[in-house]
Amino acid sequence: MTTPTDETSPSLEEGNNNNAIRINVNVNQRLFILPAFGAFTGLSLGLLRGSRDAKLQFLAENVHKQPRTVRGWYFYNKTKNYRMMLGGLRTGGRDAVKIGALGFVWAGIEEAVLHTSSELEPGKEFIAGLGTATAFSVVTRLGAKAGRRAVILGGAIGGMMSLLRIAQNRLEESVKKAKKEGGGGRGAEEIGGAP
Structure with missing residues (x-):
């Protein structure tokens, strides 16, 4: 029995063809x-x-x-x-x-x-809070007064989360700025950065 030559047998590397179509779903x-x-x-x-x-x-x-x-x-x-x-x-x-x-x-x-819209990004949590509270009110068939309270509470929670995220981003920026400057005034270690 003869073995096929390299020209006729597909190599294992051909299965990993870079031209193959890949479907990516980024979630x-x-x-x-x-x-x-x-x-x-x-x-x-x-x-x-x-x-x-x-x-x-x-x-x-x-x-x-x-x-x-x-x-x-x-x-x-x-x-x-x-x-x-x-x-x-x-x-x-x-x-x-x-x-x-x-x-x-x-x-x-x-x-x-x-x-x-990327313009709405700073308020995404607020919008999500309002939308979730509204969906909850509709699904559970809350009355007008209770539904209003749920939407207000959802907006308040979403607004607080938006404010916390904005504060976190500002704190991270100040730490990066302090690290970049090399310690004029308070050091990065005092602000919360790594030594």
Whole structure:
């Protein structure tokens, strides 16, 4: 049996052709981080709240039929604990989806603002807060008064986040300026830069 020559056999390097078409989708990390953090927060809060509510419900339903033996108390507490776990997981999953979706809406509105106009970039958090609060009010069918409060609260939270981001950018600029100047007055170490 003869081996093919180098001219007729495709080399392994041809599979890594630089002329191949690549499809790249650039997605901002905030679209992943914010909903994931919201889902984790919702899961944590839902586990605590749901297990507590399930425990209280179990105790209220079984207050008239308390066990009389050690074995009865064992199964009573075992059943109560299983109900607490189930209630916590149900509520935790529900809250994780809700808060994760709110985080996704917030991040999506921010990205839409950035892609729409770069002039709106300083107020992207404020716009995202207003949009998320409005979407929440519509989905949960809040009344006019409660909806107005939700939108005001969303705008306030978004505005505070915008102000914090602006302050962070100014602080970073002052640290860079102090490092570049080489320490006239306060050094970069005093401002918060690395030594």
